[in-house]
Amino acid sequence: MSAARARLAAARVCAVTDRRLLGDEPFEAALDRVLAAAPPGRICVQLREKDLDGGALLALARRARAVTARHDAALLVNDRLDVALAADADGVHLPEAGMDVATARAIAARAGAAIVVGCSRHDVAGVVAAARAGADLVVLGPVWTTPSKPGLAIGLDAITDATAQLAAAGLAARACAIGGIEDAARAAAARDAGAALVACIRAAWRGDVATLV
Numbered sequence: 001m002s003a004a005r006a007r008l009a010a011a012r013v014c015a016v017t018d019r020r021l022l023g024d025e026p027f028e029a030a031l032d033r034v035l036a037a038a039p040p041g042r043i044c045v046q047l048r049e050k051d052l053d054g055g056a057l058l059a060l061a062r063r064a065r066a067v068t069a070r071h072d073a074a075l076l077v078n079d080r081l082d083v084a085l086a087a088d089a090d091g092v093h094l095p096e097a098g099m100d101v102a103t104a105r106a107i108a109a110r111a112g113a114a115i116v117v118g119c120s121r122h123d124v125a126g127v128v129a130a131a132r133a134g135a136d137l138v139v140l141g142p143v144w145t146t147p148s149k150p151g152l153a154i155g156l157d158a159i160t161d162a163t164a165q166l167a168a169a170g171l172a173a174r175a176c177a178i179g180g181i182e183d184a185a186r187a188a189a190a191r192d193a194g195a196a197l198v199a200c201i202r203a204a205w206r207g208d209v210a211t212l213v
Contacts, residue, residue, distance in 0.1 A: 002114035004090035007074035008136060010041035013187075013212050014076075014176055014197050015204035016048050017064075022205060027060065028067050030205060035071040037210040044074035046093050046118075046199070054083060061087035076118055076137075081107060084115065091116025091136070096126070101133040120178075122154065127162040131173035138162075139199055142179020143190060153179065156193040163194030184211040 001009070015034050022030045035043055047064050049057060061077050065087050068075040076093040077084035081104050084092040092104060092115065101117055108115045118137035121127045127138045140162055145153045163175050177190035178199040187198045198212060 004074065004114060004116045005136060007041060007072065007090055008044060008116050008174070010072075011044035011074055011197055013038070013043045013204070013209060014046055014139070014178075014199035015043055015209060016046045016178075016199055016201045018201050018205065019049060021202060028063055031064060031067045032070075034204055034209050035068065035073050037208070038213040040072040041074075042213050043071075043204075043209065044068075044076065044090075044197075046076045046078055047089075048078035048093070050078070054080065058083050058086055061089060065089060074116065076116060085111055085113055089115070091118060093118040093137075093139070094120070096120050096122060101130055101135045105134045118176075124158055124162045124165060127173075127175065128165050128169065128171070131166055131171040132169070135173050137174050137176055137197075139176040139178050140195075141177060141199075143177045144180025144186065146180050156189060159190060159193040159195050163196075181212065182207065187212040 045068055047061055061083050065075055074090040076091045077089050078093045079098050081092045101119055104117050116136045119130050119135050120139045121130055127140050130138045142153050159177050174196040176197040176199050177195035181187055181198045181200045182203050190198050
C-alpha cells in the first residue's frame, strides 16, 4: 500500500475546505486547529476552493500540504490533478462532471505518482462504476438535505446499498457520505449505514469536528 493510500485508510472524516467560513482566522491556523482535534491521520482534507486560478490554488495547496504533513493527514485537491501532483498532495478529488477516474489514474501513472483518486457520485450505480474504474474513494450524497441542495437528499439507504454492492463485487473503494452531516448522531448513522468516512464543510470549520470522528 502506498503512503497516500495508507493515510486515506486511516481517515474517518474528510474536512472539505471553504475559506469563506474562516472569517479572520488564517488558513493555516484553521487547518492546524481542525487536524489537531483528532488523533493523527483521522481527519483528511479536501482542498476545494473553486474561485482560485491555478497559480493561487497551487500556492494554497503547498501551504496545506505543509500543515497536513505535520499531522500525517491525507490531502486531496479538488478537480485539479495538475495542482495535486505539483503540490505533492496525496491525491485528487474529481467532481462528477470532471475528468474521469481512469484518465486521472493513467496521467498519474505516467507521472510516476502513486496518488489517491477520489470522486463524487450521486447514485449507487455511479459509485460502483467509479470503483470499477479505479477510484480509491467515492463520495456519495447528499445524504440529508443541505442549504445548497434542498430537496435532493438520497438518504441512508443509498449508502447501505452502495457499500453492499462494493463488497459483493470485491471492490476496495472506500465510500464516504456527504450532505447534512452536522453532528455526531448523523456521523454515526452514516457509518452504521456502511460509510467508511463522512465528509463535511461547515461542521468541520465552524463546529466541533472531534465529535464527528
